[in-house]
Amino acid sequence: MGRASSKEDVGALFRSLRSAYAATTLNLKIIDLYVGFAIFTALIQVVYMVMVGSFPFNSFLSGVLSCVGTAVLAVCLRIQVNKENKEFKDLPPERAFADFVLCNLVLHLVMINFLG
Amino acid sequence: MAAPETSTAAVPTLYTNNTLRNAFGGVLSFFILLLIGVMAFSIRLFSVIKYESVIHEFDPYFNYRVTQFLAKNGIYEFWNWFDDRTWYPLGRVIGGTVYPGLTLTAGTIWWLLNSLNIPLSVETVCVFTAPIFSAFASWATFLLTKEVKGTGAGLTAAALLAMVPSYISRSVAGSYDNEAVAIFALIFTFYLYIKTLNTGSLFYATLNSIAYFYMVCSWGGYTFIINLIPMHVLLCIVTGRFSSRLYIAYAPLVVLGTLLAALVPVVGFNAVMTSEHFASFLVFIILHVVAFVYYIKGILSPKMFKVAVTLVVSVGLAVCCAVIAVLIALVASSPTKGWSGRSLSLLDPTYASKYIPIIASVSEHQPPTWPSYFMDINVLAFLVPAGIIACFSPLSDSSSFVVLYIATSVYFSGVMVRLMLVFAPAACITSGIALSQSFDVFTRSIKFQLPGISSNTEVDAAETSSATAEAQNDAVKTEKSEETSKNRPSKKSKKKEKEEKPSTKAKAEKRLLALPLDSSVISLLLLILLGAFYVVHCVWAAAEAYSAPSIVLTSRSHDGLHVFDDFREAYGWLRHNTDVDDKVASWWDYGYQTTAMANRTVIVDNNTWNNTHIATVGTAMSSPEKAAWEIFHSLDVKYVLVVFGGLVGYPSDDINKFLWMVRIGGGVFPHIKEPDYLRDGQYRIDSQATPTMLNCLMYKLSYYRFVETDGKGFDRVRQTEIGKKHFKLTHFEEVFTTHHWMVRIYKLKPPKNRIRGKTKKSKSKTSSTSSRGKRSGSGKKNPWQ
Numbered sequence: 018m019g020r021a022s023s024k025e026d027v028g029a030l031f032r033s034l035r036s037a038y039a040a041t042t043l044n045l046k047i048i049d050l051y052v053g054f055a056i057f058t059a060l061i062q063v064v065y066m067v068m069v070g071s072f073p074f075n076s077f078l079s080g081v082l083s084c085v086g087t088a089v090l091a092v093c094l095r096i097q098v099n100k101e102n103k104e105f106k107d108l109p110p111e112r113a114f115a116d117f118v119l120c121n122l123v124l125h126l127v128m129i130n131f132l133g
Numbered sequence: 134m135a136a137p138e139t140s141t142a143a144v145p146t147l148y149t150n151n152t153l154r155n156a157f158g159g160v161l162s163f164f165i166l167l168l169i170g171v172m173a174f175s176i177r178l179f180s181v182i183k184y185e186s187v188i189h190e191f192d193p194y195f196n197y198r199v200t201q202f203l204a205k206n207g208i209y210e211f212w213n214w215f216d217d218r219t220w221y222p223l224g225r226v227i228g229g230t231v232y233p234g235l236t237l238t239a240g241t242i243w244w245l246l247n248s249l250n251i252p253l254s255v256e257t258v259c260v261f262t263a264p265i266f267s268a269f270a271s272w273a274t275f276l277l278t279k280e281v282k283g284t285g286a287g288l289t290a291a292a293l294l295a296m297v298p299s300y301i302s303r304s305v306a307g308s309y310d311n312e313a314v315a316i317f318a319l320i321f322t323f324y325l326y327i328k329t330l331n332t333g334s335l336f337y338a339t340l341n342s343i344a345y346f347y348m349v350c351s352w353g354g355y356t357f358i359i360n361l362i363p364m365h366v367l368l369c370i371v372t373g374r375f376s377s378r379l380y381i382a383y384a385p386l387v388v389l390g391t392l393l394a395a396l397v398p399v400v401g402f403n404a405v406m407t408s409e410h411f412a413s414f415l416v417f418i419i420l421h422v423v424a425f426v427y428y429i430k431g432i433l434s435p436k437m438f439k440v441a442v443t444l445v446v447s448v449g450l451a452v453c454c455a456v457i458a459v460l461i462a463l464v465a466s467s468p469t470k471g472w473s474g475r476s477l478s479l480l481d482p483t484y485a486s487k488y489i490p491i492i493a494s495v496s497e498h499q500p501p502t503w504p505s506y507f508m509d510i511n512v513l514a515f516l517v518p519a520g521i522i523a524c525f526s527p528l529s530d531s532s533s534f535v536v537l538y539i540a541t542s543v544y545f546s547g548v549m550v551r552l553m554l555v556f557a558p559a560a561c562i563t564s565g566i567a568l569s570q571s572f573d574v575f576t577r578s579i580k581f582q583l584p585g586i587s588s589n590t591e592v593d594a595a596e597t598s599s600a601t602a603e604a605q606n607d608a609v610k611t612e613k614s615e616e617t618s619k620n621r622p623s624k625k626s627k628k629k630e631k632e633e634k635p636s637t638k639a640k641a642e643k644r645l646l647a648l649p650l651d652s653s654v655i656s657l658l659l660l661i662l663l664g665a666f667y668v669v670h671c672v673w674a675a676a677e678a679y680s681a682p683s684i685v686l687t688s689r690s691h692d693g694l695h696v697f698d699d700f701r702e703a704y705g706w707l708r709h710n711t712d713v714d715d716k717v718a719s720w721w722d723y724g725y726q727t728t729a730m731a732n733r734t735v736i737v738d739n740n741t742w743n744n745t746h747i748a749t750v751g752t753a754m755s756s757p758e759k760a761a762w763e764i765f766h767s768l769d770v771k772y773v774l775v776v777f778g779g780l781v782g783y784p785s786d787d788i789n790k791f792l793w794m795v796r797i798g799g800g801v802f803p804h805i806k807e808p809d810y811l812r813d814g815q816y817r818i819d820s821q822a823t824p825t826m827l828n829c830l831m832y833k834l835s836y837y838r839f840v841e842t843d844g845k846g847f848d849r850v851r852q853t854e855i856g857k858k859h860f861k862l863t864h865f866e867e868v869f870t871t872h873h874w875m876v877r878i879y880k881l882k883p884p885k886n887r888i889r890g891k892t893k894k895s896k897s898k899t900s901s902t903s904s905r906g907k908r909s910g911s912g913k914k915n916p917w918q
Contacts, residue, residue: 026440030433034441037432074402078395086388093335093385096377104333104377116335120385123339127392 048095052088059084075133083128090120158284165288166275170268173295176672177264177305180680186260186307189682191722191739193309194729196235197259199227200309203240204255211236212398218734219724220746221716221768229398230742234351235314238262263304263313270317271295274561277324280331281524281531282566285573290565296667298674299509299557305675307682312554315352320558322348322358323538326382327531333378335385342389349394356409357555359390361541363416365534370423374530380424387417497551508674509553512667513564520563523570539563568660575657578648684726686783697781700726703774703876706869707731711772718765719774720754720787720794721747727774736768744801751798754791754831755805761830762864765881773865773879777835779848779855780874786850791831792816819853827857834879837862842874 041049062080071077097105097113105113180189188197203211214227243258271291279287294300303312325341328334349355366383369375391413394404404410430438506514521539524532539559546556648656686697707717708731716734717727724738737747753764765773778786787794792807799805809825810816818832826832840846840858847854862879869878 027444030437030440030444033433033437034429075395078402078405079392082388082392086385086392089384089388090335093338093381096381097333097335102377108334113335116339120335120339120389123343124389124392127389127396131392131396 042100045095045099048091048098052091052095055084055088055091059088073133075131079128079131079133083124086124086128087121090117090124093117093120162284162288166272166291169271169275169288169291169295172292173268173271174264176296176675177267177301179305179676180682181260181306183676183680184682184685184687186257187682187684188256188260188309189305189307189684190310191683191725192311193259193307195725195739196309196311197256198725198729199231200236200239200243200259201255202227203236204243208237208240218728218732219738220740220743221734221736223743223746225740225742229401230740232311232351232353232399233397234318234347234349235262235309235311237350238266238314239309259309260307263308263310264306266314266317267295267300267304270300270320270558273317273320273324274558274565277320277327278562278565280324280327281529281535281562282569286566286569288565289569290562293513293565293568293667294558294561296671296675297510297513297557297561298671298679299553301671301675302509302679303554305679311352315348315354316554316558318344318348318351319354319358319555323534326362326386327534329382330378330530330534333381335381338381338385339389341382342386342393345386345390346393346396349390349397349400354552354555355394357541357545359394359410360412361538362386363412364541365537366416366420368533368537369530370419372533374533375423375427377424379530380420383420384417387413498549500548501546501550501553505550505553508678510557510560511670512663513560515663516564516567517560519571520565520567523566524563535559535562535566568664571660572657574648575653575660578653579650579657581647582650582653697783697873697875699871699873699875701730702871703869703878704730706871707733707772707774707878710869715771716769717772717774718750718753718768718770719776720750720790722790723774723776733772736770744797748798748801751794752802752805754787754794755798755810755829757828758830758833758862758864762881766884771881772868773830773834773881775831775834775877775879777874777877778850779835779839780842782849783875784850786835786875787831788818788835788848789850794831817853818848818851818855820856822856832857833860833862834865834877837867837877839874 059081062077062084066077094113094117096102097108097116098110099105188194199211202214211233212228215224216227217224219225239255239258239262242262243253243255246253246258271294274294275287275291277287278290300316302308303310304316322341322344325337325344329337329341345355345358348358362383366379369379391404391410394400394410395402429441433441517539521536524536539556539562542552542556542559545552684700688695688697704727707727711717711733713732714734716736717731718736719727721737721739721741724735724740727733727735728738737743737750741747749764749768753761756764776783776786777788778784779788792810795805795807795810799807808814810823810829812821812823812826818826818836822832836846836848836855836857837860839848839855845854846858864882865879866882867877868880870876
């Protein structure tokens with residue numbers, strides 16, 4: 018009884034998750050897609066490092082950290098742009114995007130310096 | 134601060150009054166800040182006035198030499214500099230082992246001034262860098278405390294920090310050391326973190342990372358920041374204060390900060406591989422998990438959320454345990470569990486004395502005594518607990534950070550005297566909060582009980598309401614206009630009621646009761662007296678205790694002021710009377726000064742990175758003359774420098790440090806045993822001293838010809854007559870002794886061309902040496918005479 022109901026529960030859970038997520042606005046979904054892409058790129062780099070070895074460690078580090086960094090910054094952007102977030106109600110989304118671009122610039126400048 | 138005030142558009146007269154008052158307040162606080170900066174700068178100038186504009190102590194000489202190199206050769210040469218004038222014959226990679234922040238800062242200031250045609254020398258810039266940055270540090274304290282509690286607390290904290298003796302001791306004019314800029318970077322990084330936490334702006338998060346980068350460049354104490362901020366994030370999560378602003382404040386800092394820290398060559402890959410940074414990664418992961426949980430909770434219904442929780446817990450727990458087991462295995466495999474020696478000695482105070490005698494021998498690394506707390510922070514020691522309580526009412530993200538900061542810094546200051554410096558800003562912040570709150574309470578009580586104010590009750594009541602509303606705003610800690618928009622209707626209604634019933638409404642709004650008038654007045658006077666005591670103590674400490682450049686000593690006697698300039702005399706002699714390539718051996722304390730002022734190659738210096746090399750020098754100082762000569766000859770040493778304070782009573786000389794030489798040498802070379810130098814466990818140099826002690830090189834070099842000064846050889850520091858008074862040196866010759874016998878320089882005698890006596894014993898049939906052998910075989914065993 019536990020198994021069957023838990024399986025149904027899991028199914029119901031995933032369906033409710035999917036329906037709740039489908040309700041989010043389009044621009045937030047685009048940001049989520051970007052975050053997923055960045056994480057996926059980082060994972061590929063880690064798998065490559067495991068296979069080939071970590072010799073130019075600074076290159077590996079800067080590659081992975083740049084992917085993780087843009088993912089984190091995109092999440093911050095999503096937080097600030099989300100209309101349902103009451104704390105950022107009067108932050109204009111253009112300002113949020115400008116901050117995002119600035120932070121990304123700094124991140125990539127540092128990363129390219131460290132890339133070696 | 135302007136936002137809530139401009140909202141008082143209800144009544145025109147009150148509006149203009151309030152903005153006028155606010156403008157006046159703003160200008161006043163600007164001038165107060167300017168004066169605080171000037172005071173912070175001037176209180177550190179005592180040593181320049183009493184002595185001269187000279188660089189103090191030992192470490193600043195190394196920084197000065199590096200800055201000279203940077204100024205002369207440019208930044209690329211500096212970044213790739215391999216120094217062959219120290220740690221002979223190993224050399225030192227300066228570019229990769231020095232924290233470049235201080236030198237780059239001073240170099241930039243010098244270059245800027247010179248490009249504006251203000252020709253200051255590098256030495257002047259180096260001497261005055263620390264006072265300038267202490268002024269900046271007090272302004273940074275103002276900004277930080279303003280974020281926590283408001284402008285009044287900010288100004289008080291800034292004034293306290295400008296004068297606190299603990300900070301003065303490491304940032305006096307001439308003390309050109311890392312902490313001079315590092316404390317400013319520390320406070321500024323904390324300010325930007327709190328600002329990001331309060332505003333949630335990604336712009337401030339970027340600035341925070343850049344300020345953290347400046348801190349990593351400047352000082353090894355940056356690990357304090359990268360462990361304190363994760364602790365605070367964890368505290369916020371655990372106490373239910375998680376918000377999206379916390380995520381924005383922390384997550385970009387970790388990623389950008391790690392990358393920036395890895396850019397500095399000293400840190401390099403340690404930024405991801407040492408245990409000092411693991412806390413930040415761990416909290417990074419925890420933060421993401423918590424954020425994800427909140428997100429899922431937001432988009433699911435409660436029943437579905439329960440299902441999700443059970444699913445995740447059952448599956449995720451197994452994965453988590455596996456990952457943690459792998460991590461623990463990795464960390465436990467290294468003998469120090471991944472921590473560096475210095476950090477371990479902070480966590481376990483007995484670690485250094487057991488395993489690393491060099492760290493234990495530095496006087497700055499000893500635990501402080503109780504009087505040193507009172508000397509260093511004085512009155513603040515009483516105000517800090519009051520400030521901690523004030524932080525709790527009400528508790529916000531930023532005030533919880535201040536409480537955490539002060540708790541951790543108190544612990545670390547109790548482990549190492551040098552870390553009192555990190556404790557000082559926290560003490561100033563909390564004391565500033567306490568002082569400002571108590572002033573608030575007392576002045577408010579006085580204002581509402583003084584007769585004659587009732588004619589202005591309208592204006593005053595409105596001002597009180599705006600003050601309390603402002604206090605409420607500051608306490609809530611958000612500068613979002615939605616908060617102010619909520620307050621606008623309430624404030625307007627308050628004002629309208631105020632105009633009808635001034636006194637009762639005002640009293641009902643105040644969360645604090647009014648204290649009796651006389652006790653308020655007396656308490657106010659006592660607080661001002663407390664501040665006066667603090668100021669007097671700080672000025673005294675700055676003038677008398679912390680302004681001595683240890684390179685020049687003075688003493689007062691019945692016939693006036695004596696100046697002991699022996700160190701510079703000795704280094705000057707070395708500079709002018711020896712070859713450029715001559716190597717000088719001394720104890721590691723004097724290495725930096727010798728390379729900077731005498732410009733000669735040294736064997737060991739204050740960097741103490743190579744314990745075996747230092748142990749070699751220590752062994753040589755503890756051995757008899759011949760063995761010491763062999764060791765020094767193998768290192769190409771030409772001159773040996775010894776500091777001796779017995780004639781004038783200078784207590785920090787080499788004979789007092791000698792036991793550390795024995796311990797460090799004995800740690801690597803087991804034939805040096807400490808009990809050999811002690812008679813019944815006591816360290817003596819008089820006639821009861823052990824023969825090993827009386828024959829060792831340090832004794833001989835310190836007391837050679839000492840009996841000629843007063844006929845009896847009375848050592849003023851040890852307060853006894855020396856044991857062995859008349860002896861000759863066989864392998865060394867004295868070349869220079871300074872005016873007060875404080876520095877003595879000896880030259881190694883070159884090896885003789887022919888060895889008499891030894892070959893006679895081994896080849897007794899050689900006829901050419903037979904006659905000489907007969908003469909030299911008559912009891913003289915020493916081939917060097």
